[in-house]
Amino acid sequence: MATRVSHNAYGKHRVRISKVRRPRQAPPNAERHELVEVAVDVELQGDFEAAFTHGDNRQVIATDTCKNTLYVLAKDHPIDSVESFGRAVAEHFLGRYAHVEQVDVRLVEQVWDRLAGSDHSFVAAQKMTPTAAVTHRRGESPAVVGGLERLTIAKTTESGFVDFHRDEFRTLADTTDRILATEMTAAWRYSAAEADYAAARESIVAALLERFTDHYSHSVQETLYLMAGAALAACADIGQITLTMPNKHHLLANLAPFDRENENEVFVVTDEPFGYITATVDRE
Amino acid sequence: MATRVSHNAYGKHRVRISKVRRPRQAPPNAERHELVEVAVDVELQGDFEAAFTHGDNRQVIATDTCKNTLYVLAKDHPIDSVESFGRAVAEHFLGRYAHVEQVDVRLVEQVWDRLAGSDHSFVAAQKMTPTAAVTHRRGESPAVVGGLERLTIAKTTESGFVDFHRDEFRTLADTTDRILATEMTAAWRYSAAEADYAAARESIVAALLERFTDHYSHSVQETLYLMAGAALAACADIGQITLTMPNKHHLLANLAPFDRENENEVFVVTDEPFGYITATVDRE
């Protein structure tokens, strides 16, 4: 039976790196540290088929070597943003190995916030996880996507859901006042060849959060669309944004059997099942 | 600023259903139960854009309604395989709602094995998780993919890795005897319009495991390719298989400082970082 490898990729995942930036400055900030932590996945495509089909490893850059490389690059690069470090990783592998055709880098940052008043003490912040993905194909410009995970936000009012499709399987009632809660994931695609990724992220996140707050929501769908539009308006360097907003249901507790009226006060919090809503919005 | 929704999808995820099949048979097996459990994600695409752009929910089948529907379908369908139940779910939504253009269903099964000698007691088996994914676009045949997750397998010898690429970042030595361990994910695409999904799964898994065992492995890549070929050879109904085999490293413990020789006996088990290898192999 004849077979053929139609696609292959390999690399190292979950290479976790922390870096202390130790700027030697003049006093009084002679040693004011910064701490950055990132987990990196790197994947290679290229002339690797003989390893699969003939047990010939000569072209295979060991995943252990990939890992070594990431630590070296972490030394040489400031890691001022996950996007820029991802680009440097991709460029390195394309530049160093002629038989690599495509590099995919995915990065997840652990943000460390400075503890008040300290030059070298930090607390891990977890209310939002910055992410980046860089795809770099030989001979093309790198495609850079910034993003975030685990931004959990809620509106305790100014949210309803009415007049949705009626059929024999519908049991949910219309409501004009509910909790809307979501654990949002976002990914924005840069159209500009170069950008100030950190400044872009800051303006996009601010726009997303402000828009989440400022309107009465007729549905997760509508709120998602408004937030996506606000992000595109806030940052000229991006041309597209995908938001995924699972509906983390807070269900009104039924207190009627216990002679209490629940005036939208007490809710049952559930993880599953959950509504799932995603859309990609483009600048026209 | 003008924007446009270039893609959208929504639905209900993690709808977890258990079903007791209670065949009313003649004695002595008058009530020999079977227990099946599945978690279902269903996603819809179609004429839903007005909900995003105009807060108009009239076309939106609530995700709560999707959930209700899945429980009703679980009642009406035998759930004899995750693939067939996934097809039934997709067909239902296309058939019932003219404004739905595409249905995606993903299913993850929790296998329950019968406890010896019992008609109605079971133990949750977890050495491999069956999965299925069905994509059904209006006017087309459903695309059915069977698969599995969390099949963790190891070879304690008959595995090496030598003669791989040498460069300034390589520190890993050649080895002709190592542990090869992986937590495999597989996904096989049916080319036949109809198939006995359960029988196909059984023959594919048997072929994967037998091939994993029967050869000296020059790399994860080679073993992956051989296993994929064996699966395609074992089941004529599939035309393509994707295997993902992260390398769950068991690293030889360094006992030299303690005056012990480690004859490939004691290993440090690590989860991360890990080598990641994936390929898709097609029947030609």
Place this chain on the structure above:
Amino acid sequence: MATRVSHNAYGKHRVRISKVRRPRQAPPNAERHELVEVAVDVELQGDFEAAFTHGDNRQVIATDTCKNTLYVLAKDHPIDSVESFGRAVAEHFLGRYAHVEQVDVRLVEQVWDRLAGSDHSFVAAQKMTPTAAVTHRRGESPAVVGGLERLTIAKTTESGFVDFHRDEFRTLADTTDRILATEMTAAWRYSAAEADYAAARESIVAALLERFTDHYSHSVQETLYLMAGAALAACADIGQITLTMPNKHHLLANLAPFDRENENEVFVVTDEPFGYITATVDRE
């Protein structure tokens, strides 16, 4: 063979409740919401043995009833602190059921921070998880323990570890400059019958963080002891504190093979194995 139940307990775990506090105030803050979320475990001990030994359920308050009760109590109580809500839960079960001898309540809070400028939008904060545990035995005062989980903190310098025990299994070298990182758990025991739990928590956390920062650490042990002492000094209402400080290792990456000197800049982040240090410190 004779057997005897020497201990038993039961209840409902992971009852997740969110509550919107909707204070009806005068304008302009007519409806300035607060959102509190808590997961509660409640366990009962008492005259329940017949259920085990004779299948007699008459004394068994169903765990479903326990769950109902928690939602009712969430309606009736302001949930101004996890400690006070835990006390109310314990008191309710002892007061309502004469055959309950002991109630144990454990609570884990999900903190929601207000989004800037909004009366009713919130973001889930996760840099520290407040906890509480109340044990209330009939005829005794409740024992109240406040605490926290998942406070992940790091010092990038001002930490060393030297002159520790030398023996034939030691390979770790002395170091006078390393990263000290930990994911701390704390539990403080109230000696006062009544306390302002929220104010106490605030002063304890502030003292823990300030002490973490302000000294050169000779070991996790020493830092733990100093932090515990600072917490006891900061809050007269507690008599004992237990700190658990797993050592989340950031290991210096070895860049020597790649002709780079690693001046305490690049580290390998690992989750396991990890050093584990715990101590309980009492006020004398």
Place this chain on the structure above:
Amino acid sequence: MATRVSHNAYGKHRVRISKVRRPRQAPPNAERHELVEVAVDVELQGDFEAAFTHGDNRQVIATDTCKNTLYVLAKDHPIDSVESFGRAVAEHFLGRYAHVEQVDVRLVEQVWDRLAGSDHSFVAAQKMTPTAAVTHRRGESPAVVGGLERLTIAKTTESGFVDFHRDEFRTLADTTDRILATEMTAAWRYSAAEADYAAARESIVAALLERFTDHYSHSVQETLYLMAGAALAACADIGQITLTMPNKHHLLANLAPFDRENENEVFVVTDEPFGYITATVDRE
């Protein structure tokens, strides 16, 4: 303010070790491997207070040294059972270090089953996780506890719950036919100074599963008590067993709105909230 360390302990957690037993036998089984994997926590108590109170590390056996030691002991010991390896670890630390007063060892095994027909290929089994805990205090006999985690079992009938306590918070109806499902944890305490731990485990698990199946259950409590008694009857070497049986609810789906009768066939599977039942049963 005077403070005092009332308790302290430290050690290394999550030391994950795999060991290949390579018995050099006569052909045809010249090299029939066995693969064992275990994660070990070791904790020490003793004369360590000066590290906390005076930054004096001279008595501190580094947790890195503890880790080294575990790998050396894994080389020297057959790891024929988690209990026996735990005892060897405890004895080593007490024997080697005069200033250690108590050693606590906790072990969690990853079982690897042989792939059919292979001398050296294995699949990770996960339907039950063996555990052990050894507490060894200087001058006393070691206390050995065998156990298991994650044994998920279900009865699809022969289980009911009726006549439980009635009060104003009860809404759950009596039922004489329900699914009883649990993810059981067990811990049995050896009274014998020496025992064949592997044989004991086998007979205890067989007794637990057989008893789970063989009766009509009036409650989780009753079934727990019967199972505990069966384990004590099956193994004379143990004097006490603790079973924890969270009630993993499979709730009957309400299909009435959809004109279907649910004859105990379709269930909603939930993880939380969950009923929690535990008891310790002693041999009299």
